[in-house]
């Protein structure tokens with residue numbers, strides 16, 4: 477019953493916003509690692525690979541869930557989440573307003589509500605919003621700020637994690653992340669193989 481009410485409110489809000497979301501455009505492809513083979517210097521090649529991967533990392537589908545504050549963002553322009561929700565102690569929301577009240581196990585197309593069984597906010601130390609690509613790079617390499625992951629774990633997470641994968645199948649009215657998740661995993665792997673060098677900015 478409560479979910480029904482929430483969804484009808486959401487449907488109303490979404491009707492107003494969908495047209496706006498659809499009017500946004502962005503590059504929809506990712507270059508494969510082989511496109512960077514002509515860069516002879518491995519350090520420069522590594523930086524170029526990461527810059528390409530940056531099209532994924534800085535995409536609104538990812539940044540909306542890796543925000544600077546305690547509230548998720550929505551849409552192509554990263555506006556504040558409506559209704560107002562907060563991360564709460566575990567990233568799954570406050571006791572009274574859990575993410576899963578609205579975000580189900582899969583996208584709910586009639587209400588245009590995105591979904592995944594593990595839908596919750598990335599921890600504060602994994603915030604990417606408003607950061608330069610070089611800062612994001614340093615941060616996702618740092619086990620103190622990336623959930624204790626090795627570089628190999630990171631490649632695996634980007635290439636296969638299903639919550640990350642939602643970015644390529646975000647449901648009606650949302651721009652998917654460019655390329656495929658597999659492409660992103662391959663870029664991450666090639667970046668690690670070339671020394672995981674970060675851009676300076």
Ligand code: HEC
Nearest residue numbers: 533537538541595596597598599602616622623640643653
């Ligand atoms: C629904 C919210 C959500 C979305 C959407 C999302 N993430 Fe995350 N992300 C998380 C959470 C939660 C964690 C922490 C998971 C953990 O540590 O087990 C995380 C962690 C990560 C990490 C590892 C830690 C780090 O260094 O930040 C990477 C990499 C990552 N996400 C990449 C992505 C990419 C790429 C996308 C978009 C294609 C994306 N995420 C979209 C919630 C999200």
Ligand code: HEC
Nearest residue numbers: 486537540541548550551561562568569574575578596597
């Ligand atoms: C009361 C219902 C409700 C609750 C609770 C809720 N959401 Fe949402 N959320 C929505 C609806 C509806 C949308 C789709 C609106 C849109 O995209 O414009 C949405 C969209 C989002 C998006 C945007 C996806 C994108 O890239 O456009 C993120 C991120 C998000 N929610 C995260 C969360 C997190 C994290 C929580 C828990 C802390 C949460 N939401 C709790 C209703 C809710």
